[in-house]
Amino acid sequence: MNNTTIVVALGALAASAAGGWAWRRWLPRSFWYLIEFPVKAALVYLTWSHVAYGCGLTRKRRRWRISLDAVPLAGSMSRPARDAAAVVVERRRVRSVVIEKAPPLWVLWPTRLGWRVWVKLLDGQVPDDYADVAERLAHAWRVHAVRVIKSKPGRVLLLATMRDPLTVVDVAPETGELLTVRPGRLENGQPWIIDFRTVPHWLNAGATQSGKSNLANAIIKGLAPQPIALVGFDLKGGVEFTPYAPRLSALATTRTECVGLLGDLVQVVIERMALCRTHGARNIWKLSEHLRPMPVVVLVDEVAELFLMADKSEKEEVSRAATALLRVAQLGRAFGVYLIICGQRIGSDLGPGVTALRSQLSGRICHRVNDPETANMTLGDMDPAALAAARQIPAEMPGVAVIAGQDGSWHRARSVYVSEEEAEHAARRFAHLARPWAELTVASLQGNAEAA
Numbered sequence: 030m031n032n033t034t035i036v037v038a039l040g041a042l043a044a045s046a047a048g049g050w051a052w053r054r055w056l057p058r059s060f061w062y063l064i065e066f067p068v069k070a071a072l073v074y075l076t077w078s079h080v081a082y083g084c085g086l087t088r089k090r091r092r093w094r095i096s097l098d099a100v101p102l103a104g105s106m107s108r109p110a111r112d113a114a115a116v117v118v119e120r121r122r123v124r125s126v127v128i129e130k131a132p133p134l135w136v137l138w139p140t141r142l143g144w145r146v147w148v149k150l151l152d153g154q155v156p157d158d159y160a161d162v163a164e165r166l167a168h169a170w171r172v173h174a175v176r177v178i179k180s181k182p183g184r185v186l187l188l189a190t191m192r193d194p195l196t197v198v199d200v201a202p203e204t205g206e207l208l209t210v211r212p213g214r215l216e217n218g219q220p221w222i223i224d225f226r227t228v229p230h231w232l233n234a235g236a237t238q239s240g241k242s243n244l245a246n247a248i249i250k251g252l253a254p255q256p257i258a259l260v261g262f263d264l265k266g267g268v269e270f271t272p273y274a275p276r277l278s279a280l281a282t283t284r285t286e287c288v289g290l291l292g293d294l295v296q297v298v299i300e301r302m303a304l305c306r307t308h309g310a311r312n313i314w315k316l317s318e319h320l321r322p323m324p325v326v327v328l329v330d331e332v333a334e335l336f337l338m339a340d341k342s343e344k345e346e347v348s349r350a351a352t353a354l355l356r357v358a359q360l361g362r363a364f365g366v367y368l369i370i371c372g373q374r375i376g377s378d379l380g381p382g383v384t385a386l387r388s389q390l391s392g393r394i395c396h397r398v399n400d401p402e403t404a405n406m407t408l409g410d411m412d413p414a415a416l417a418a419a420r421q422i423p424a425e426m427p428g429v430a431v432i433a434g435q436d437g438s439w440h441r442a443r444s445v446y447v448s449e450e451e452a453e454h455a456a457r458r459f460a461h462l463a464r465p466w467a468e469l470t471v472a473s474l475q476g477n478a479e480a481a
């Protein structure tokens with residue numbers, strides 16, 4: 030090979046490397062689907078039996094193999110010094126040997142950020158076996174994370190992601206469906222949907238600066254255009270929700286005001302109960318449309334302030350607030366009153382009513398937490414992997430949360446950034462939809478009933 034050939038070969042190599050780099054840099058999606066993914070997929074298949082063995086996912090099986098391993102020696106083993114010329118006889122024969130069988134891996138389907146693959150479970154395996162080794166798989170495949178996202182009898186669907194899909198989240202367009210908001214994205218790229226008619230009450234917990242208020246902003250922005258009443262309890266002295274007052278039907282900023290407003294809400298629920306009873310309906314959604322009262326979404330910020338007491342003189346007020354909030358939570362679902370309770374901690378240390386309240390909040394959102402107990406309190410008896418995921422949320426990714434609905438499934442998700450100005454703008458723009466509080470309480474319902 031002469032020098033010119035070497036120079037030309039090196040030049041071609043450098044040009045293709047630069048071209049590859051530019052392709053990856055400016056057209057990452059096509060590069061991923063056409064180059065990176067096929068290479069990754071080939072590596073995953075080629076190494077699967079070793080990876081599965083390393084992760085403890087294989088099972089021992091007997092298989093017929095042509096074997097050379099039993100190699101009898103001709104000559105005496107007891108005469109090592111003199112048997113330098115001993116003859117080795119390799120005997121090939123088919124024999125039954127024990128092998129480590131890896132679970133069958135089906136076709137790898139590329140996704141925007143990685144791939145999905147169904148794996149057939151071997152005898153005695155359950156989906157949790159794969160969830161338990163997800164981190165090992167992620168390291169073996171050199172990807173950001175591996176998650177079990179679905180299971181069917183006898184198989185599990187694994188999702189591998191090359192980078193954290195929550196680093197940047199885009200807005201999921203609102204559908205305008207009543208009592209539904211899409212505040213962000215799930216880790217699997219699907220919109221994060223909060224549907225109050227499916228999961229009526231939510232607990233939104235997290236350390237300071239973890240993104241709780243941003244989520245409240247996103248929810249207010251999503252709900253503002255809908256024909257519903259919004260009610261605010263802002264125990265931070267009103268600094269969070271006062272800017273949204275134009276779209277709120279009522280706002281309480283001190284505990285005394287909260288006790289009054291909670292009393293009103295209990296009355297609203299009781300009146301709606303009576304209305305439903307009169308018309309033989311089990312809930313407001315069974316009432317005919319002209320009779321149906323307006324749904325109410327109640328946002329409570331810094332809930333611990335409702336329960337904390339400096340001295341005994343506050344005991345009576347705290348107890349009234351706790352009881353009323355619990356009643357709203359217990360009865361509100363059927364009668365169109367829904368709760369989002371935000372706070373840094375909502376543990377039993379705040380008082381006996383808190384545990385009962387928490388058990389009514391079937392939707393859980395756990396942002397970054399400072400201590401494992403808060404994750405435990407928020408996610409309760411969820412899958413331990415959900416608790417681990419909540420504890421790993423980094424401080425530099427505010428808005429990331431582990432969310433769990435009442436079906437026991439959980440997801441990592443991130444809210445879209447919604448500035449206070451944006452939420453405030455939505456509150457002003459849809460201020461005309463804010464029904465005055467007096468219209469939502471007893472008098473209007475009586476009016477409704479009489480009109481019927």
Ligand SMILES: Nc1ncnc2c1ncn2[C@@H]1O[C@H](COP(=O)(O)OP(=O)(O)OP(=O)(O)O)[C@@H](O)[C@H]1O
Pocket residue numbers: 235236237238239240241242243244427428429443444445446447
């Ligand atoms: N989804 C998000 N994307 C980008 N930035 C976010 C997101 N959520 C929150 N942030 C930013 O993180 C910071 C803290 O957010 P936020 O005020 O919502 O936290 P918080 O939990 O309500 O804090 P605190 O309890 O102290 O009020 C803010 O600067 C906010 O802009």
